[in-house]
Amino acid sequence: MPQPIWLVRPRRDGGSDYVRFLPSQETVEIREGSHLPPQMPLLKSRHWLAIEEAEARRLELQQDAGYHCSEPLF
Structure with a gap:
């Protein structure tokens, strides 16, 4: 996993759930949240x-x- 990866799942309200994988040297940071434009993204974990x-x-x-x-x- 050399590049950042975005996974997205649409929601019924028009927003999206997302998971972002950010690789570094030996680990991968995983950010999970939701986004409903024009609001700011919500980081859940x-x-x-x-x-x-x-x-x-x-x-x-x-x-x-x-x-x-x-x-x-975003």
């Missing part, structure tokens, strides 16, 4: 995982939770 664990989490979100890869929301 922020944690760090090893690269292998982050990749497994990304696959789980895409396969089971309805997220898809996206351009940055």
Whole structure:
């Protein structure tokens, strides 16, 4: 996971849930939140995982939770 990755899932209210993966040297910072323009994004959680664990989490979100890869929301 050499580049930042955005996963997005649309919501019924017109907003989006998002998960942003920000890789660094040995870990990946994962930011989960929601966004309903024009409001500011809401950060719900922020944690760090090893690269292998982050990749497994990304696959789980895409396969089971309805997220898809996206351009940055903001």
